Amino acid sequence: DSTTSKEMATRVIFLSQTIIGIFGNFSILYHYLFFPHSEFRLSFRHFILKHLMIANSLVILSTGVPQTLRALGLKYFFSDVGCSLLFYVQRLGRGMSIVTTCFLSVFQTIMISPMNSKWKDLKVKVPEYIGCSIPFCWSLDILVNFIVSAYTFIKLSSKNITKKDLGYCSTLGHDKILNSLYIALFVFPEVLFSGLIILSSSWMIFILYRHKQQVQHIHRTNVSSTSSPESRAIQSILVLVTTFVSFNTFTSIFYACIAVLYNPSWWLMNTTTLIALCFPTVSPFVLMSHDSTISRLCFLRVRNRKFP
Template identity: 50%
Template sequence: MASRDSAIGMTFLTQTVTGILANVVLLFHYLSLCFTGYKLRPTDLIAEHLTIANTVIMLSKRVSQTVQSFGIKYFAQGIRCLLPLCVYRVARAVSVSTTCLLSVFQTVKISPMSSSRKQLKANLPKHIGLSIFLSWRLNMLVNCFFPFYSINKYSSKNITKEKKGFCSAVFRDKIVDVLYTTLVLFPEVSCSGLMIWSSGSMIFILHRHKQQVQHIRSTTVSHKSSPESRATQSVLVLVCSFVCFYTLSSFFYAYLAHFNIPNSWLMNTSDLISTCFPAVSPFILMSCNSTASRLWFKLLNVFRSI
């Protein structure tokens, strides 16, 4: 049992360290661009906030779970238990919304020009900053107001509990519980639907573009894919990874909640899958960013030389 717990702890630790370092490297890249006076493109701005949200997810959830996996008691009840949970939920919701925004923006960006889409392409970049700002503010309002409202109305011991060493929140008011669940699930389901639609649209557009290129009989045409195509493929991989990881983790959590099975292996697996996207996404974003990739390899060389 001890060896199994150690293996789980090392798996969590590897994912935590790798995920946090990769997100920090990518975030440092975007911040360095801001400090040097470079005006971020809309896709860079979205990716920057996605990286911030994923970094917060890894710090608020994965670090505590890694500590717990080695048998170290970490949580206490009350606000000290609830605060990391609220931070994680805000970051997770922002990660969902920014990933959706990135996929929809990239779909509109590569879509064929038409009279109806011309105006949309011109206006959409102007509203990216406002959309990200509203995403942070609204998710903070939903995921922080309701839990702390319940703390003020009831006792903190009645709404926070520790299950298998991990913190969770329980609302005593059914109306508040239903309203909170609706405000959390509806945006996530809507964003997931938009991401599936945008993924299908990107695949269709890329396939049609490939067919058009194949019909061009010219020796001057390069067979290398354009930067726009590579960026679109990276966004497509990012969205597909998100849908796969979050669907799988949701299935595990729903299974555990419905059957109420105290299986530590299932819980650890679902927790590991739930943070796979924040750990993997920076590498996908680096794949079309040579500067960030070089920073990552430099960091690896530093660790190897130590």
């Protein structure tokens, strides 16, 4: 009975995460791509967020959907080609999620820096730099993941290799070349971008604290400085970045454990998937709750239908 209860709980959790995550990310993506924005002036920040939602959607579709199907009792429904393609999309989505979150944090830090700071010259140029960097990172990540996936597929096609059972398919077990490629092409950039996220977020907090100290003596206005759209946008990014760093740190630790162990337990596999899906699932609702522009974009059509 306890085993059955755990299996049922796992099914409900994965199914809920997948449905909620797809709904949240696709809602924002839909209104970014197809909804007329004549009433709102979308900033460059929303351009970065659009790419973040795309990366989140790739993670949910390639991680949440297979794990949900496995939890529902379906096993080994992917061939070697399907497995290689699945892990390709997983790595691509996870990598671009880290990159776009880093760009978002760095961009906002530069934009809120004082005009007399050393960042003032970058305020005008940073949208152009990041606007070119994001497509370049997509192209580079696609190429790098293709190389790793091609190597994995070639090794899987050969005989006398050890495979790691994931429930919905089997992947390549311990391989020195693959481990070296993974560390060089994924782990090192992930640590680098995560460090930049922490540094830029810390500097953003310092700027906000210093600004708050400077305006404490102003009491004549009835509107708090933290109620401005800019302040709300900064708060939303800080909450988003904090959520990302927390979940990403735990996800990286659990992924490392899976990579080291020859036969990881189902508990470890399920926990890793659960944590890996937390940020892609939660981030759209964090943005909706803190960003008034996104909230209005997502709910304007419903409101207009009720009150034409």
